[in-house]
Amino acid sequence: MQDSLRAEEARRVAALGPITEPTRIAGARGVMHRRPRWLDDHTLVAYVFGYDVTPGLYRIDTRTGRRTLVSVQALPEDVFFSVTPDSSALLFARYVPDTLSPLQRIAEVFRLNLATGRVERLTREGRVMAPVMAPDGQVWALRNEGQYNRWVRLTGPVSFEPVSDWTRARFVALHPAPDGKEVAVIANLEGHQGLFRATLDTRGKARLTPWVLFADASIYDAAWSADGRYLLFTADPDGITNVYVLDARTGEVRRMTNTLYGAREPSLSPDGRTLAYIHYAHERNDLVRIPFDPARGEVVPPEATRFFDRVDWQAWLREPPAPSMPWPEPRPYRTLAHLRPRMLLPTFRLDVPAERPGDTRLGPGYGLAIHGTDPLQRWTFGAEGFYQKDRFWGNLAVRTSVVPFFPMLRLFRRPETVRVNLVDAQGQSQGVVRVGREVRGGDLTFSLPVTLASNIHRTSLLLSVQGGYRQERLFDDDGRYLTAFTERYTVSPFVSLAYRLRQNIRDLVPHQGLVLAGFAERDVASEGRAGRAAHIGQAHLYLPWLAGINGGLRLHASVLDQNQGGIFNLDAFLPRGYEDEFLDSGTYARYGLEYLQPLWFVDNGL
Structure with missing residues (x-):
C-alpha cells in the first residue's frame, strides 16, 4: 500500500509542473506562522505559535529570520489582525471569557500600540471579529448575528453602526484600499466564497459588486500593494491553495505560485519588490518570500x-422566500422536558496492592455509570453502581447552574482503604495496617469558579464549601466489620488560586505560574468521640527554565495539620517510598522539586 501511495503522490507532483521554490525567512518543525504583515521593507509582524513557542504577535527580520515578541495573545480561529495605515498599531480580536461562566466567551476588539506594547480594549459585549482601520480613522469589524454576520462601524465600546444592510451575508474579511476609495471584501454568499468590491455612498452604506468568483473554488485571504494597483489573494481552483494577483486597473488575474501543498496569507512589501506568504508543510507553516514580478505569473x-x-x-x-409552512409558535425552554440520559458506560475499579501482611484489599470492581443533562446544561446528573469486595455500592449526583454557586447534591455508599495504627490493650503501638472503610451519606457542595484572566496566561480562583453527613465503619480483608457505624456532620471549605499559568501545546504541565490551594475538613458534630479537624495548604511554583524542550519544572511545598490520623487520604502527600507511614495528630511539612520530561509525542498535526 505504501508503494502505491508513493507512486500516486509522484504522479500528482509530476502533473503540477515546475514548483515554486521560495526563500525561507523563518520556519521549523512544530512552529506555525500565520498572517504576515509588513511594517517596513525588512520587517514583518506575524502570529506565531508552536510546540515550544508561546502564542503571540512577533516582529520578524526578513534578512535574518530573528523573531522578537511584541505581545502574548491568544487570537481566535481565524488568526486575523490588521496593521493601521501608519504602521503604528495592530487591530485584532480575541475571546474574553465571562468572569463567572467558564463556558461563555465573547469576541472583543483590541488595539496594540507597537511602540509601547500597550493593549487597549475597544469593545464590550461586542461579538466582533476581524477589525480593520476605516479610511475615516474609525474601526470596522464583523459582528456576529446568528448564522450570519454584519459589517459594522465601531461608534463606542458598546455601540455599533451597520455599514451593510444585507442580512444573509457571511463576511470573512475587509481590506480597505490604500487610497480609501474602495474596499476588497471576502464574503461567502450561499456557499460561494469570493472577492467583492465595496464602495460607500454618501450615507456611509456599502454597495457591493463581485470582483473575482470561481465556480468551484474559494478565496481565502487578500492584501493590497502599497500603491493600490495590485490585490493579492489566495484561492484553490485546482484543489491546492495558491497565491494570485489581481491588477485593479485592468482586472487581469495571474497565478503567482505553484506549490505542492499550499501557499496562503500573502503580503507585499512596501517597496513592491518582495512577496511574503505562508508555505504549508507537514507540522509546520513556514514564512517564505519570493520576488514579486506580476509579469511572470500565469494568466488566469x-x-x-x-x-x-x-x-x-x-x-x-x-x-x-417565505416558508411553505408557517413557523411554530415559540415556547419557553423547559429544562425537565429535555433532561435525559446522554451517556452510558461500564466502569472498572482497581485497588492498591497490599503493602504488608494483614492489609485489606478491595480487589477489582465492576460497574455501570450513567450521565445526563439538558441541552443548555442547566441540570446535570450522574449515577454509578458497582460490585466490589462482595458487595454492591453506588453514588448519585445532581448539579444545577440555574442558581449561582453551582450547587451539587451527592448521595453515596462507597468502600475505601485507610491506614490505622493498631494499639494493644496497654496502649502500645503494634504497627500500621491498611483496613477497609465503608462510607455512606450525602453532601451538598457550593462552588464558585472565577476567571480573572485568560489570554495565554490563565489566572483563576475557585471557592468551594461542602457540608455533609457521613456514617463510617471499618472492615478487614475478609469483609468482617471491625466497628459499628459512627456518625458525623462535616464542613469542608476549599480555595484555590492559579496565577498566570502558561502551558504550550506539548507541555504535560504548566511551564510558568503559581498555584496556591487550601483544603480543610472539620466535624461540626460527631458521635461518641472528639471532633476531627484537618487542614492542608499547598503551593506549586512552575519554572520556565526548560520550556524550550517542553520540560516541566515544579517546586512544591505542602503543610498538613490534623488533630488525629486517618482523616485524609494522604497518598498524594506522603513522599515516594513512605507510603506505608501513618501520620498521627500533629503538623507535617513536605517540600520538593519535580521535573517532568515528555519523551515521545503522538503526531497531532499541530
Whole structure:
C-alpha cells in the first residue's frame, strides 16, 4: 500500500509542473506562522505559535529570520489582525471569557500600540471579529448575528453602526484600499466564497459588486500593494491553495505560485519588490518570500474568475422566500422536558496492592455509570453502581447552574482503604495496617469558579464549601466489620488560586505560574468521640527554565495539620517510598522539586 501511495503522490507532483521554490525567512518543525504583515521593507509582524513557542504577535527580520515578541495573545480561529495605515498599531480580536461562566466567551476588539506594547480594549459585549482601520480613522469589524454576520462601524465600546444592510451575508474579511476609495471584501454568499468590491455612498452604506468568483473554488485571504494597483489573494481552483494577483486597473488575474501543498496569507512589501506568504508543510507553516514580478505569473482566463456572470448573485443577498409552512409558535425552554440520559458506560475499579501482611484489599470492581443533562446544561446528573469486595455500592449526583454557586447534591455508599495504627490493650503501638472503610451519606457542595484572566496566561480562583453527613465503619480483608457505624456532620471549605499559568501545546504541565490551594475538613458534630479537624495548604511554583524542550519544572511545598490520623487520604502527600507511614495528630511539612520530561509525542498535526 505504501508503494502505491508513493507512486500516486509522484504522479500528482509530476502533473503540477515546475514548483515554486521560495526563500525561507523563518520556519521549523512544530512552529506555525500565520498572517504576515509588513511594517517596513525588512520587517514583518506575524502570529506565531508552536510546540515550544508561546502564542503571540512577533516582529520578524526578513534578512535574518530573528523573531522578537511584541505581545502574548491568544487570537481566535481565524488568526486575523490588521496593521493601521501608519504602521503604528495592530487591530485584532480575541475571546474574553465571562468572569463567572467558564463556558461563555465573547469576541472583543483590541488595539496594540507597537511602540509601547500597550493593549487597549475597544469593545464590550461586542461579538466582533476581524477589525480593520476605516479610511475615516474609525474601526470596522464583523459582528456576529446568528448564522450570519454584519459589517459594522465601531461608534463606542458598546455601540455599533451597520455599514451593510444585507442580512444573509457571511463576511470573512475587509481590506480597505490604500487610497480609501474602495474596499476588497471576502464574503461567502450561499456557499460561494469570493472577492467583492465595496464602495460607500454618501450615507456611509456599502454597495457591493463581485470582483473575482470561481465556480468551484474559494478565496481565502487578500492584501493590497502599497500603491493600490495590485490585490493579492489566495484561492484553490485546482484543489491546492495558491497565491494570485489581481491588477485593479485592468482586472487581469495571474497565478503567482505553484506549490505542492499550499501557499496562503500573502503580503507585499512596501517597496513592491518582495512577496511574503505562508508555505504549508507537514507540522509546520513556514514564512517564505519570493520576488514579486506580476509579469511572470500565469494568466488566469477571465471566464474562470467571473462565475458571477452566470448566476443571479444578487439573489443571494435578498431575504429568503417565505416558508411553505408557517413557523411554530415559540415556547419557553423547559429544562425537565429535555433532561435525559446522554451517556452510558461500564466502569472498572482497581485497588492498591497490599503493602504488608494483614492489609485489606478491595480487589477489582465492576460497574455501570450513567450521565445526563439538558441541552443548555442547566441540570446535570450522574449515577454509578458497582460490585466490589462482595458487595454492591453506588453514588448519585445532581448539579444545577440555574442558581449561582453551582450547587451539587451527592448521595453515596462507597468502600475505601485507610491506614490505622493498631494499639494493644496497654496502649502500645503494634504497627500500621491498611483496613477497609465503608462510607455512606450525602453532601451538598457550593462552588464558585472565577476567571480573572485568560489570554495565554490563565489566572483563576475557585471557592468551594461542602457540608455533609457521613456514617463510617471499618472492615478487614475478609469483609468482617471491625466497628459499628459512627456518625458525623462535616464542613469542608476549599480555595484555590492559579496565577498566570502558561502551558504550550506539548507541555504535560504548566511551564510558568503559581498555584496556591487550601483544603480543610472539620466535624461540626460527631458521635461518641472528639471532633476531627484537618487542614492542608499547598503551593506549586512552575519554572520556565526548560520550556524550550517542553520540560516541566515544579517546586512544591505542602503543610498538613490534623488533630488525629486517618482523616485524609494522604497518598498524594506522603513522599515516594513512605507510603506505608501513618501520620498521627500533629503538623507535617513536605517540600520538593519535580521535573517532568515528555519523551515521545503522538503526531497531532499541530
